[in-house]
Amino acid sequence: MKLIDKDNKKPTTGFATDAIHWGYKPSSHQGALNPPVYMTSTFAFESAEQGASIFGGEEKGYFYSRISNPTVALLEERIARLEGAEAGLATSSGMGAICSVFWSLIQHGDELVVDQTLYGCTYAFFRTLVEKFGIKILAVDMADLKAVEEAITPKTRLVFFETPANPTLRLVDIAAVSSLAHKHDALVIVDNTFCTPYLQRPLEFGADVIVHSATKYLGGHGDLIAGLAVGGAEMIEHVRLSGLKDLTGAALSPFDASQILRGIKTLEIRMDRHSQSAATVARYLDSHSAIEAVYYPGLESFPQHELAKRQMSQFGGLIAFEVKGGIVAGRALMNSLKLATLAVSLGDAETLIQHPASMTHAPYEEEVRQAAGITDGLVRLSIGLECVDDIIADLDQALTQEYVELAQAG
Numbered sequence: 127m128k129l130i131d132k133d134n135k136k137p138t139t140g141f142a143t144d145a146i147h148w149g150y151k152p153s154s155h156q157g158a159l160n161p162p163v164y165m166t167s168t169f170a171f172e173s174a175e176q177g178a179s180i181f182g183g184e185e186k187g188y189f190y191s192r193i194s195n196p197t198v199a200l201l202e203e204r205i206a207r208l209e210g211a212e213a214g215l216a217t218s219s220g221m222g223a224i225c226s227v228f229w230s231l232i233q234h235g236d237e238l239v240v241d242q243t244l245y246g247c248t249y250a251f252f253r254t255l256v257e258k259f260g261i262k263i264l265a266v267d268m269a270d271l272k273a274v275e276e277a278i279t280p281k282t283r284l285v286f287f288e289t290p291a292n293p294t295l296r297l298v299d300i301a302a303v304s305s306l307a308h309k310h311d312a313l314v315i316v317d318n319t320f321c322t323p324y325l326q327r328p329l330e331f332g333a334d335v336i337v338h339s340a341t342k343y344l345g346g347h348g349d350l351i352a353g354l355a356v357g358g359a360e361m362i363e364h365v366r367l368s369g370l371k372d373l374t375g376a377a378l379s380p381f382d383a384s385q386i387l388r389g390i391k392t393l394e395i396r397m398d399r400h401s402q403s404a405a406t407v408a409r410y411l412d413s414h415s416a417i418e419a420v421y422y423p424g425l426e427s428f429p430q431h432e433l434a435k436r437q438m439s440q441f442g443g444l445i446a447f448e449v450k451g452g453i454v455a456g457r458a459l460m461n462s463l464k465l466a467t468l469a470v471s472l473g474d475a476e477t478l479i480q481h482p483a484s485m486t487h488a489p490y491e492e493e494v495r496q497a498a499g500i501t502d503g504l505v506r507l508s509i510g511l512e513c514v515d516d517i518i519a520d521l522d523q524a525l526t527q528e529y530v531e532l533a534q535a536g
């Protein structure tokens with residue numbers, strides 16, 4: 127995949143090259159190959175006058191690591207490059223990124239249109255906006271463009287969705303929804319956690335802001351919690367100086383920024399492997415008699431497979447599926463796996479399995495959850511980097527003949 131400079135002035139370099147080098151020159155850092163970690167909370171001023179002018183915004187410079195820090199800034203520059211954005215912002219969690227963006231952009235009296243299928247705590251955030259602050263929010267099935275068109279009005283200020291959606295993997299057509307939103311000057315915010323910019327670049331389809339849980343594939347090793355946001359330089363500066371500085375305070379540690387920079391260096395090869403293995407496991411599950419349905423955008427039977435091919439370069443490492451026999455059979459399966467770890471989160475080297483209805487999506491009210499397609503029997507699998515034959519062998523030892531008969535009996 128080639129990245130193209132918006133102004134076409136600089137030579138273009140490939141994704142993996144930018145993921146490893148962009149924004150950093152060893153010669154500016156005593157030759158250090160790996161970017162140094164600026165473990166500091168504050169920065170010394172040369173004079174009282176300089177301190178005042180940095181605080182006043184007349185002079186550029188670091189002054190306090192809640193607002194900016196050189197190690198964190200490198201990560202911000204790199205993710206902006208990879209997403210094709212003007213600027214980036216790092217936060218201490220994915221929820222920190224979502225809250226910093228929304229608290230910065232919403233105004234009293236605004237209306238929001240959001241997808242009905244979202245990560246559980248994102249759903250809970252929007253519900254809190256409605257219940258405590260009287261923000262009007264319409265939640266619609268964003269796979270239904272007619273519903274989106276009806277929901278977006280001149281009063282709509284922000285439109286938000288995940289694609290693929292957590293946990294059902296249902297897709298949203300980024301270009302189509304962005305054009306409907308822009309007719310009414312609404313901003314489109316996309317959660318790109320499941321894809322990362324290596325598989326999908328929402329700004330190229332018309333989105334305005336992207337948020338990430340960097341806890342997942344970007345960090346990639348299950349050892350940190352972090353978030354990122356990218357978009358136009360002016361907007362990101364506003365999110366930094368309002369949302370991050372004053373409203374959430376969700377600043378990322380320089381050490382964790384360094385770990386994410388390390389993770390991003392191998393993003394391309396990891397996402398290739400996650401995608402290849404997930405496609406193999408999805409086909410295995412799809413052909414198994416104990417499995418009722420498999421949701422994976424790369425399967426030809428996936429209802430939005432054509433859309434998946436248009437906006438994703440590969441189909442990612444997540445699979446959702448329903449076992450015959452509902453949640454009882456699903457729990458039996460999860461409890462009998464030996465290699466896959468029963469845990470929430472995703473995008474790690476380890477294969478993880480979890481039950482959305484009782485775990486990641488527990489904040490949903492039951493009827494709302496069912497309407498969003500998050501059934502009691504849905505299981506989510508995050509395919510790791512182990513040998514795919516071992517992942518399949520693990521599923522196979524759990525889905526025994528005995529299990530199949532039990533599942534079929536209900």
Ligand code: 7XF
Pocket residue numbers: 219220221222245248288292317319320338339340341351352353470471472485486
């Ligand atoms: O604050 P976090 O770094 O955990 O990120 C929140 C978040 C934001 N967007 C999406 C699409 C997410 O999936 C998440 C976190 N999801 C984890 C999961 O679904 O397993 C959280 C475990 S409870």
